[in-house]
Structures are given as C-alpha cells and as structure tokens.
Amino acid sequence: MSSRPGAKSLPILAVLGAGDASDKEILVAEQVGATAARAGWVVLTGGGPGVMEAACRGAVEAGGLTIGILPNAKAGDGYPNPWVMIPVFTGAGSARNAFNVLSANLCVAVGGGTGTLSEIALALKNGTPVWCWASWSLTPPRGRETPTPRVFEEADDLIEALDAALNHQQAI
Amino acid sequence: MSSRPGAKSLPILAVLGAGDASDKEILVAEQVGATAARAGWVVLTGGGPGVMEAACRGAVEAGGLTIGILPNAKAGDGYPNPWVMIPVFTGAGSARNAFNVLSANLCVAVGGGTGTLSEIALALKNGTPVWCWASWSLTPPRGRETPTPRVFEEADDLIEALDAALNHQQAI
Amino acid sequence: MSSRPGAKSLPILAVLGAGDASDKEILVAEQVGATAARAGWVVLTGGGPGVMEAACRGAVEAGGLTIGILPNAKAGDGYPNPWVMIPVFTGAGSARNAFNVLSANLCVAVGGGTGTLSEIALALKNGTPVWCWASWSLTPPRGRETPTPRVFEEADDLIEALDAALNHQQAI
Amino acid sequence: MSSRPGAKSLPILAVLGAGDASDKEILVAEQVGATAARAGWVVLTGGGPGVMEAACRGAVEAGGLTIGILPNAKAGDGYPNPWVMIPVFTGAGSARNAFNVLSANLCVAVGGGTGTLSEIALALKNGTPVWCWASWSLTPPRGRETPTPRVFEEADDLIEALDAALNHQQAI
Numbered sequence: 001m002s003s004r005p006g007a008k009s010l011p012i013l014a015v016l017g018a019g020d021a022s023d024k025e026i027l028v029a030e031q032v033g034a035t036a037a038r039a040g041w042v043v044l045t046g047g048g049p050g051v052m053e054a055a056c057r058g059a060v061e062a063g064g065l066t067i068g069i070l071p072n073a074k075a076g077d078g079y080p081n082p083w084v085m086i087p088v089f090t091g092a093g094s095a096r097n098a099f100n101v102l103s104a105n106l107c108v109a110v111g112g113g114t115g116t117l118s119e120i121a122l123a124l125k126n127g128t129p130v131w132c133w134a135s136w137s138l139t140p141p142r143g144r145e146t147p148t149p150r151v152f153e154e155a156d157d158l159i160e161a162l163d164a165a166l167n168h169q170q171a172i
Numbered sequence: 173m174s175s176r177p178g179a180k181s182l183p184i185l186a187v188l189g190a191g192d193a194s195d196k197e198i199l200v201a202e203q204v205g206a207t208a209a210r211a212g213w214v215v216l217t218g219g220g221p222g223v224m225e226a227a228c229r230g231a232v233e234a235g236g237l238t239i240g241i242l243p244n245a246k247a248g249d250g251y252p253n254p255w256v257m258i259p260v261f262t263g264a265g266s267a268r269n270a271f272n273v274l275s276a277n278l279c280v281a282v283g284g285g286t287g288t289l290s291e292i293a294l295a296l297k298n299g300t301p302v303w304c305w306a307s308w309s310l311t312p313p314r315g316r317e318t319p320t321p322r323v324f325e326e327a328d329d330l331i332e333a334l335d336a337a338l339n340h341q342q343a344i
Numbered sequence: 345m346s347s348r349p350g351a352k353s354l355p356i357l358a359v360l361g362a363g364d365a366s367d368k369e370i371l372v373a374e375q376v377g378a379t380a381a382r383a384g385w386v387v388l389t390g391g392g393p394g395v396m397e398a399a400c401r402g403a404v405e406a407g408g409l410t411i412g413i414l415p416n417a418k419a420g421d422g423y424p425n426p427w428v429m430i431p432v433f434t435g436a437g438s439a440r441n442a443f444n445v446l447s448a449n450l451c452v453a454v455g456g457g458t459g460t461l462s463e464i465a466l467a468l469k470n471g472t473p474v475w476c477w478a479s480w481s482l483t484p485p486r487g488r489e490t491p492t493p494r495v496f497e498e499a500d501d502l503i504e505a506l507d508a509a510l511n512h513q514q515a516i
Numbered sequence: 517m518s519s520r521p522g523a524k525s526l527p528i529l530a531v532l533g534a535g536d537a538s539d540k541e542i543l544v545a546e547q548v549g550a551t552a553a554r555a556g557w558v559v560l561t562g563g564g565p566g567v568m569e570a571a572c573r574g575a576v577e578a579g580g581l582t583i584g585i586l587p588n589a590k591a592g593d594g595y596p597n598p599w600v601m602i603p604v605f606t607g608a609g610s611a612r613n614a615f616n617v618l619s620a621n622l623c624v625a626v627g628g629g630t631g632t633l634s635e636i637a638l639a640l641k642n643g644t645p646v647w648c649w650a651s652w653s654l655t656p657p658r659g660r661e662t663p664t665p666r667v668f669e670e671a672d673d674l675i676e677a678l679d680a681a682l683n684h685q686q687a688i
Contacts, residue, residue: 118638
C-alpha cells in the first residue's frame with residue numbers, strides 16, 4: 001500500500017533525427033524504438049517521417065506506446081507519421097523542439113539535420129542526457145564549459161548500452 | 173489486411189477546468205475521466221491539480237491512460253499531478269493552453285477560471301467541439317457569428333451524452 | 345542623473361480584435377492606435393488584417409511605433425499587415441496569443457472573434473488590465489471570482505478614457 | 517509615391533550569446549549592437565544579461581532601438597536587461613529561442629553556450645544567415661548537406677563586414 005496514491009509515470013525516450021534519413025539511420029532508429037518499447041519506455045518523437053517514423057514503427061511493432069509532439073496544428077506533410085499513437089498537435093513550429101527534449105528522461109540522436117542539432121542543444125541546456133550516433137560533432141567556444149553528448153561510434157554499441165540502461169542494469 | 177500499415181491512433185478527450193475546484197466539480201471531472209477511459213479514450217489535461225487531477229484520477233482508476241501538457245519545464249507546484257502517466261513538459265506557460273485543445277477530439281470544460289476560458293476560446297477557434305458544464309457563459313459581439321460550446325445544465329446529462337458519444341452510439 | 349543606467353522601456357498597448365472587422369470596428373481601432381501613438385506608447389497587435397491593421401495604421405499615421413507578434417514563421421496571408429514596423433515572427437500559431445497579452449501594459453479589445461476571446465482570457469489570467477468595446481460579454485461560472493474587463497458602451501468614452509489614462513491624467 | 521501605402525518595416529539584427537560572457541565577448545557584442553544601431557537596424561536579443569545586455573547597451577548608446585524576446589512571463593532574473601526598450605514577454609521558456617531567429621534578417625553569435633547553439637541551429641534551419649565569432653564549431657553528420665554559419669576568426673573582421681553589409685555596401 002503506497003502512502004502516496006497515484007499512477008505510475010511512464011519513462012520517456014525521445015528519439016531525435018531528420019525527416020529525410022539514410023537506410024542505415026532508419027534501421028538504427030527502428031532498433032532504438034524497439035529497445036525502448038521492450039523496456040517499457042514510451043517513445044517520443046517530433047512525430048514526422050524519416051528517423052521519427054522509424055523509431056515509432058520499431059516501438060509499435062515491439063508492443064510499445066508512441067507519442068508525437070507535432071509542429072503543426074492539423075495533420076499534414078507526414079506529421080503525424082502512421083506509427084504515432086498519441087499525436088500532440090502544437091501548431092508551434094520549431095518551438096516544439098524545446099518540448100520534445102524537456103519531456104524525455106533520455107534523448108537519442110540518430111544522424112540529424114539542423115532541427116536535430118537544435119534539440120541536442122536544448123537537451124544539453126536542460127540537463128537531459130543525450131546519446132548520439134552518426135550525428136553532429138560539436139566543439140564549444142574556447143574557454144566555455146558545457147555538458148556534452150555521449151557519442152557512440154558503432155550502432156551496435158548504442159543499442160547495447162541503451163538496452164542495459166533502460167533495463168536498469170546500468171545508469172544513464 | 174490494411175493497405176496502409178500503421179498503429180491505431182488513440183482518440184483524445186481533453187478535460188478543461190481550474191486548479192482550484194469545488195467538491196462538485198471534482199466529482200464530475202472524475203466521472204468524465206472514468207467515462208473516457210472506459211470507452212478507450214486517452215484523457216489529456218493541463219496536468220495540474222483540481223479538475224485536471226480529478227479527471228486523471230478517474231481515468232487511471234478506470235484503467236485508462238492519461239497525458240498532461242504541462243506549463244512548466246520541470247516538476248513543481250502540483251504539475252504534474254500524481255495521476256498523469258505521460259507528462260509532457262513544455263516550459264511554455266499559458267501558451268500551452270493552445271496545445272491542449274489542438275490535440276483533442278473533444279473538449280469537456282468543468283467549471284473553470286480564466287485559463288479554462290482561454291482554452292474554450294482556442295478550441296472553438298480551432299473547430300474542436302467543446303462541451304461545458306457549470307462553466308463560462310459567453311455572448312459574442314453583436315453581429316459576429318462564432319461556433320459555440322454545447323452547454324449542459326445537469327452533470328448527469330453531460331456524463332450520459334459523453335458515454336453515448338464516446339462509444340459511438342451518437343455523433344459528437 | 346539616474347543611479348541605474350539603462351534605456352527607457354516603452355509602454356505597450358495591445359489592441360485585440362478580429363482579422364475580419366466591421367467598418368465601425370476599423371474606425372475605432374484606428375482611433376485607439378492613434379491615441380496610443382500620440383501618448384508615446386508602442387502599439388502591439390497580432391500583426392494581421394482587420395482590427396490589427398487598423399490599429400497599426402492609426403498609430404503609424406500619428407507618428408508611432410508598431411510591433412506585430414505573428415502566428416506564422418514567414419510573411420503570408422496578411423501577416424504582417426503593411427503597418428507593422430517591427431514584425432516578430434513566432435511560427436507558434438495560436439500559442440502566440442499568450443505572448444501578445446503578457447507584453448502589454450494595457451489591452452484594448454475592439455469587437456473580436458474566438459481568438460480575441462482567448463486573448464481577453466489570457467490577459468485577465470495574467471492580471472493585465474483589459475478594456476472592451478463591442479466585444480464579448482462574459483459571465484464566469486457561479487461562485488467563481490475572476491477579474492473582469494472594463495466595458496465601454498460607447499466608443500467615444502473608450503477613446504476619452506484611453507487618452508486620459510495614457511497621458512497619466514487617470515490611473516489605468 | 518508608393519502605390520501600396522504602409523509603414524517602413526525595420527530591418528532586425530539578432531545578437532545571440534550567453535548570459536555569462538567574457539570581457540572580450542561583452543566588448544564585441546557592444547560593438548555589434550552599436551554598428552547595427554548606426555545603420556538603422558533594430559537590435560533583437562533574448563533580453564537577458566551578458567552578451568544580450570552588451571548588444572542592447574551598444575545599440576541604445578548609439579541611438580538605436582532594442583527589443584528583447586524574453587523567456588519569462590514577468591520581469592526577473594535579469595530579464596529584461598536595463599537596455600531593452602521593447603520587452604516582449606513570452607513565458608515560453610527556451611521555446612522562445614525559435615522566435616528570436618525567425619524575426620531576424622541576420623543573426624550574429626558572439627561566443628555562446630548551449631542556448632546559443634540551439635539558436636544557431638534554428639536560424640540555419642530557417643534559412644536565416646548566421647555570422648559567428650568565437651562561437652561553436654559544428655560538423656554535420658557525414659553525408660548530410662546543411663547550411664553553415666559564416667565564421668569570423670577576428671572580431672575586427674566581423675565588425676567591418678557587418679558595417680559594410682548593414683549599410684548595403686555588401687550583400688549579407
């Protein structure tokens with residue numbers, strides 16, 4: 001009997017990446033989504049095509065729950081992708097990039113364009129851990145201390161570390 | 173076999189109301205949340221106390237899923253309430269009121285202060301249907317045609333109509 | 345000689361109203377903008393057509409400064425109107441309604457549709473004074489105390505009171 | 517005589533940088549603000565301390581106009597700084613970073629932390645030109661084409677190029 005009643009808040013993995021993605025990025029994003037779903041994590045993305053869609057598809061096919069934080073106010077242009085189960089329409093454009101990362105317990109960037117770069121930056125600013133594979137390489141201004149993403153050279157290492165962390169065998 | 177693969181997008185009921193609510197409002201909000209949950213709808217709120225919390229609690233206790241679109245960037249001041257299963261932090265303050273109503277298939281306002289009034293207005297602007305009980309009474313400027321909420325005088329009628337509509341026995 | 349150096353922060357009047365407006369609304373909005381400009385106030389609007397455009401035109405022709413907080417990310421659909429001197433693009437859709445009223449020292453609503461109603465509500469929530477002419481008539485839920493707008497029946501009374509208040513002959 | 521009446525829309529320079537800044541960054545930001553003001557450009561910043569404040573001060577002392585797009589809903593924590601003439605309160609937190617860059621004709625980043633990085637990214641995404649001095653060094657993922665900032669090694673070169681561009685002697 002808990003002393004504080006309430007529901008179990010679900011842990012959230014945000015998958016960041018571009019709407020136009022390479023075959024390899026799609027494959028990795030799908031594995032990231034599936035790994036999260038199997039660990040009982042909700043997969044949150046910007047709700048669009050490419051990496052976002054692949055992560056959602058991987059999660060749904062593994063029995064998970066997906067949420068998309070959409071830049072648009074009504075469905076269109078591939079937002080939401082068909083694998084988003086809970087579409088959150090914001091109509092806020094790129095401002096919604098800030099919301100994606102605030103809500104996540106962990107962000108994983110798979111490749112990515114300038115939108116993904118903004119999300120990596122906002123996640124670091126917020127103190128949300130960010131894991132990157134095949135994504136941006138960043139060097140802060142000389143003399144400035146900033147948090148940095150954890151960079152994976154190999155996709156297999158990313159998936160393995162993710163599996164270990166989400167199943168609590170290892171700290172994030 | 174569907175020609176277009178994808179996940180089932182979940183229908184969303186937004187429950188609008190104040191953080192400080194009367195006993196009767198709490199009771200009605202709880203019933204609204206439970207009714208939605210039993211029909212398989214996700215319950216979305218602003219994620220705070222009062223009516224928002226009651227709707228979430230009703231939904232969770234009926235086995236449903238709850239999502240909170242939070243004005244803050246980090247947990248605090250009763251946001252999220254303990255019955256929010258998926259907390260979406262926006263850090264966007266009152267601007268998040270716009271997101272609450274864009275994402276809903278139907279909005280139900282239970283009482284409400286000025287924040288709720290803004291959500292009713294934004295829902296009407298967006299074309300999202302709004303049902304009201306014990307909420308604001310609105311008269312548009314003379315000569316202006318606007319959509320209007322559906323007003324219920326009795327809470328029982330609201331719950332009955334909601335039950336019928338969410339279970340597809342009646343159009344929204 | 346001030347002990348704290350800095351610039352003079354300019355007082356801001358937000359003019360709220362619909363993109364489609366009657367001839368009388370246009371005329372009144374223009375007078376509101378001109379009155380503000382002559383008192384040295386910046387005129388802030390949502391940057392679109394109708395009442396917003398009329399208020400900006402009145403201000404510019406009276407030698408004032410106008411700023412538009414735009415829902416779009418790039419110019420289009422009458423946003424910004426030609427009388428906006430400083431266009432602030434947000435791409436945030438209706439969420440920008442919250443920003444309009446947070447930045448104003450006083451809001452004046454001239455007529456208005458559902459978007460205007462949301463701004464009136466958000467201004468009241470924020471504690472920003474709201475003056476209304478020919479706008480929404482609002483009755484809060486029974487038993488709820490909320491701030492209310494100051495309602496003017498006659499346009500001439502609005503302009504006269506505005507002139508007195510902005511020139512510090514009378515409190516807002 | 518123009519066939520389309522209206523006001524002159526003012527060109528906007530956004531200055532991006534950290535709230536905690538080095539002496540050299542402060543000096544350069546001040547020069548950037550002054551250069552913009554002398555060319556008749558509005559200086560837009562996030563409205564806070566450090567680089568943002570220095571750019572505003574430089575602009576005001578050169579007779580210019582400054583606008584601050586603030587993350588907060590009410591004044592506090594150094595937002596707005598004393599040199600902001602038009603404070604636009606958003607209450608939108610880091611989401612306001614998106615608005616800063618959408619509204620600018622040119623962005624200049626002076627040093628910068630993770631917030632600045634997000635603004636550089638969002639500016640590039642939007643197609644707004646970005647000039648950087650002593651700021652982030654960015655390498656996109658292998659195989660991805662993205663717009664890039666124009667990087668200045670020396671502050672004097674930045675100021676000289678800015679002066680030439682804003683006075684239309686050279687394209688941005």
